Amino acid sequence: xxxxxxxxxxxxxxxxxxxxxxxxxxxxxxxxxxxxxxxxxxxxxxxxxxxxxxxxxxxxxxxxxxxxxxxxxxxxxxxxxxxxxxxxxxxxxxxxxxxxxxxxxxxxxxxxxxxxxxxxxxxxxxxxxxxxxxxxxxxxxxxxxxxxxxxxxxxxxxxxxxxxxxxxxxxxxxxxxxxxxxxxxxxxxxxxxxxxxxxxxxxxxxxxxxxxxxxxxxxxxxxxxxxxxxxxxxxxxxxxxxxxxxxxxxxxxxxxxxxxxxxxxxxxxxxxxxxxxxxxxxxxxxxxxxxxxxxxxxxxxxxxxxxxxxxxxxxxxxxxxxxxxxxxxxxxxxxxxxxxxxxxxxxxxxxxxxxxxxxxxxxxxxxxxxxxxxxxxxxxxxxxxxxxxxxxxxxxxxxxxxxxxxxxxxxxxxxxxxxxxxxxxxxxxxxxxxxxxxxxxxxxxxxxxxxxxxxxxxxxxxxxxxxxxxxxxxxxxxxxxxxxxxxxxxxxxxxxxxxxxxxxxxxxxxxxxxxxxxxxxxxxxxxxxxxxxxxxxxxxxxxxxxxxxxxxxxxxxxxxxxxxxxxxxxxxxxxxxxxxxxxxxxxxxxxxxxxxxxx
Amino acid sequence: xxxxxxxxxxxxxxxxxxxxxxxxxxxxxxxxxxxxxxxxxxxxxxxxxxxxxxxxxxxxxxxxxxxxxxxxxxxxxxxxxxxxxxxxxxxxxxxxxxxxxxxxxxxxxxxxxxxxxxxxxxxxxxxxxxxxxxxxxxxxxxxxxxxxxxxxxxxxxxxxxxxxxxxxxxxxxxxxxxxxxxxxxxxxxxxxxxxxxxxx
Numbered sequence: 129x130x131x132x133x134x135x136x137x138x139x140x141x142x143x144x145x146x147x148x149x150x151x152x153x154x155x156x157x158x159x160x161x162x163x164x165x166x167x168x169x170x171x172x173x174x175x176x177x178x179x180x181x182x183x184x185x186x187x188x189x190x191x192x193x194x195x196x197x198x199x200x201x202x203x204x205x206x207x208x209x210x211x212x213x214x215x216x217x218x219x220x221x222x223x224x225x226x227x228x229x230x231x232x233x234x235x236x237x238x239x240x241x242x243x244x245x246x247x248x249x250x251x252x253x254x255x256x257x258x259x260x261x262x263x264x265x266x267x268x269x270x271x272x273x274x275x276x277x278x279x280x281x282x283x284x285x286x287x288x289x290x291x292x293x294x295x296x297x298x299x300x301x302x303x304x305x306x307x308x309x310x311x312x313x314x315x316x317x318x319x320x321x322x323x324x325x326x327x328x329x330x331x332x333x334x335x336x337x338x339x340x341x342x343x344x345x346x347x348x349x350x351x352x353x354x355x356x357x358x359x360x361x362x363x364x365x366x367x368x369x370x371x372x373x374x375x376x377x378x379x380x381x382x383x384x385x386x387x388x389x390x391x392x393x394x395x396x397x398x399x400x401x402x403x404x405x406x407x408x409x410x411x412x413x414x415x416x417x418x419x420x421x422x423x424x425x426x427x428x429x430x431x432x433x434x435x436x437x438x439x440x441x442x443x444x445x446x447x448x449x450x451x452x453x454x455x456x457x458x459x460x461x462x463x464x465x466x467x468x469x470x471x472x473x474x475x476x477x478x479x480x481x482x483x484x485x486x487x488x489x490x491x492x493x494x495x496x497x498x499x500x501x502x503x504x505x506x507x508x509x510x511x512x513x514x515x516x517x518x519x520x521x522x523x524x525x526x527x528x529x530x531x532x533x534x535x536x537x538x539x540x541x542x543x544x545x546x547x548x549x550x551x552x553x554x555x556x557x558x559x560x561x562x563x564x565x566x567x568x569x570x571x572x573x574x575x576x577x578x579x580x581x582x583x584x585x586x587x588x589x590x591x592x593x594x595x596x597x598x599x600x601x602x603x604x605x606x607x608x609x610x611x612x613x614x615x616x617x618x619x620x621x622x623x624x625x626x627x628x629x630x631x632x633x634x635x636x637x638x639x640x641x642x643x644x645x646x647x648x649x650x651x652x653x654x655x656x657x658x659x660x661x662x663x664x665x666x667x668x669x670x671x672x673x674x675x676x677x678x679x680x681x682x683x684x685x686x687x688x689x690x691x692x693x694x695x696x697x698x699x700x701x702x703x704x705x706x707x708x709x710x711x712x713x714x715x716x717x718x719x720x721x722x723x724x725x726x727x
Numbered sequence: 728x729x730x731x732x733x734x735x736x737x738x739x740x741x742x743x744x745x746x747x748x749x750x751x752x753x754x755x756x757x758x759x760x761x762x763x764x765x766x767x768x769x770x771x772x773x774x775x776x777x778x779x780x781x782x783x784x785x786x787x788x789x790x791x792x793x794x795x796x797x798x799x800x801x802x803x804x805x806x807x808x809x810x811x812x813x814x815x816x817x818x819x820x821x822x823x824x825x826x827x828x829x830x831x832x833x834x835x836x837x838x839x840x841x842x843x844x845x846x847x848x849x850x851x852x853x854x855x856x857x858x859x860x861x862x863x864x865x866x867x868x869x870x871x872x873x874x875x876x877x878x879x880x881x882x883x884x885x886x887x888x889x890x891x892x893x894x895x896x897x898x899x900x901x902x903x904x905x906x907x908x909x910x911x912x913x914x915x916x917x918x919x920x921x922x923x924x925x926x927x
Contacts, residue, residue: 182737183738204736251810264747311746314750330755336777336779338785368802404858409895470826475826475830475843476842476844476863482866483901488850489851490851492859493859496901619817
């Protein structure tokens with residue numbers, strides 16, 4: 129690793145941590161039970177919305193009603209996204225005249241965006257109309273993020289409330305996170321990104337002449353749009369003169385701002401934030417990267433503030449950093465070391481003042497190595513899933529890091545809201561394990577952890593693990609699964625394992641060589657994404673409901689303090705042990721064997 | 728249940744209007760007002776016509792031009808309407824074969840140059856549209872371009888320096904050279920002044 133690698137990593141973490149307290153404190157005000165200066169400022173708009181919807185803002189929902197409202201809202205949003213894709217041909221704002229998206233792909237994408245996964249089986253600039261992107265995908269970017277935050281706030285109330293029957297009001301939590309948090313931050317981010325060159329317009333794609341014209345071979349298409357084959361079964365090719373380049377356009381910046389801030393990750397263009405119109409400069413990269421972890425990290429502070437003990441929030445943030453930083457350094461070192469197979473060919477991969485060096489396949493010149501690995505680690509630690517480099521082309525160990533971060537359950541920062549409620553499930557498991565060791569009833573934040581809470585927390589921890597293992601097993605056994613693989617050998621298995629891990633933890637990034645826009649993959653991953661999101665949320669809300677009803681247990685000599693380095697270590701170990709025990713065998717068959725054989 | 732249904736339906740409708748219509752329209756309005764050039768694709772305009780974007784690379788294979796990053800877009804390289812990386816894994820023989828061919832192509836137009844090839848010049852970019860190469864990749868090609876154009880290396884070096892950008896704010900990203908801008912400037916140079924031939 130180079131000195132600049134360390135400098136950029138240090139700068140990124142410093143700016144991130146400096147913003148945690150102000151934003152975290154602001155969010156604590158947004159979701160406070162009592163009116164305050166923040167909620168009063170936008171009170172008029174908020175009340176107008178509630179009046180039109182017939183919402184009583186002071187209705188305190190029990191966990192079942194809260195979960196019901198969440199499910200109803202999410203499923204209706206999902207259906208809208210499906211309908212928009214199927215009907216876009218007949219709807220306005222479709223200057224490229226894109227046809228209806230196939231049923232399986234539209235279903236996959238609808239689930240993907242509603243569940244905050246943003247797995248993309250399609251290429252944005254060649255599939256989706258501006259209307260579908262705006263009214264379907266961008267709206268779900270907001271609402272799936274707001275849903276995650278709302279659920280987290282309800283879970284926090286489960287700890288902070290005493291002998292209470294309700295967890296708050298889903299509609300209010302959703303509306304407030306959208307109006308007071310996501311919208312203003314997104315608008316600010318949009319303008320910062322446009323200043324760097326991210327496009328934001330409603331123009332049709334623009335043809336420009338190319339400086340050097342070229343002649344390339346293209347397959348001849350028959351009337352049905354399929355490539356024609358000659359007698360020997362080879363595709364018939366024809367020479368085509370390329371004298372223009374078609375520049376894509378569109379309202380990209382506004383969508384990219386929320387895709388980063390809401391840990392969505394679904395790109396406006398096919399290659400996501402590797403695209404120069406989606407992420408044009410190192411500064412735009414820094415801002416988008418900051419936006420990935422900004423809200424998930426700050427929510428730790430909000431949590432501390434809401435449970436009345438800020439140390440509790442800092443200790444959870446410490447657990448995240450303790451796991452994040454070593455993995456980030458490992459990934460950077462692996463990529464900076466480069467690909468030994470290329471050195472043998474006479475390629476210079478040394479870092480110098482004139483080049484970043486390292487493994488540059490699938491990476492952009494302006495980002496080099498460290499910006500690419502920082503992004504790969506942050507986007508998979510958080511369940512963002514956007515990319516600025518192609519993970520499929522990472523070195524075996526460099527690619528192992530993002531895959532394993534996903535498999536850890538998306539709790540190292542994780543998705544907005546979902547990361548922290550996932551981490552709270554792990555925290556409950558950790559105090560239970562500590563309780564077993566010393567033979568005392570476990571308690572967390574003054575609430576006794578009993579059988580019911582343990583069952584719900586275990587469900588939340590185990591659902592994604594089970595989905596990854598079962599889903600990958602199905603994919604390797606069915607011919608349609610392996611048919612999508614692009615790279616030979618162990619790397620092909622990695623592509624499948626990564627895809628199922630990504631869907632089953634609502635991440636959305638990919639080893640993108642996998643051809644996943646097929647009925648088999650669309651259905652398998654769609655099911656994984658759905659089951660990873662909603663049953664897990666219901667389990668967490670059930671746990672929160674039970675906790676809210678409990679009395680507060682005063683701290684005693686037998687209470688395990690949960691703000692100490694000891695607890696931070698214990699919790700980090702629990703997260704790592706669950707992740708390692710479940711996935712090391714599978715990882716051994718993929719990246720580890722590839723690393724041992726080829727490198 | 729019917730109450731929840733109504734609340735859910737109307738709230739979804741309102742949120743769709745706010746985040747799906749008002750927000751992108753406000754964002755577009757402000758962007759077009761404050762940063763019109765950037766919001767519309769950072770176009771390079773010559774004689775009133777757009778001839779490309781600063782941010783989107785083009786394919787160059789002629790020895791008289793600086794070549795950009797290899798591009799894995801289909802059916803032709805630098806197809807800006809279908810961005811794509813190669814997604815070749817690090818141990819895939821197809822990757823090593825392709826890199827070998829790229830090295831051979833570079834050596835074929837510049838037989839005297841036996842220096843190791845900078846990695847970004849023989850590996851496909853993530854987007855397939857990378858507008859830039861590393862300064863090392865520009866240096867590797869400098870003598871070839873100068874020779875093909877009959878220019879002095881100092882003249883070409885001056886142009887390369889003009890389109891080289893250091894790390895942003897001194898820290899962020901990597902130093903890089905914009906290939907399209909550089910090549911357009913080289914072409915303009917040919918008309919602007921008749922270069923003294925053979926001088927080095």
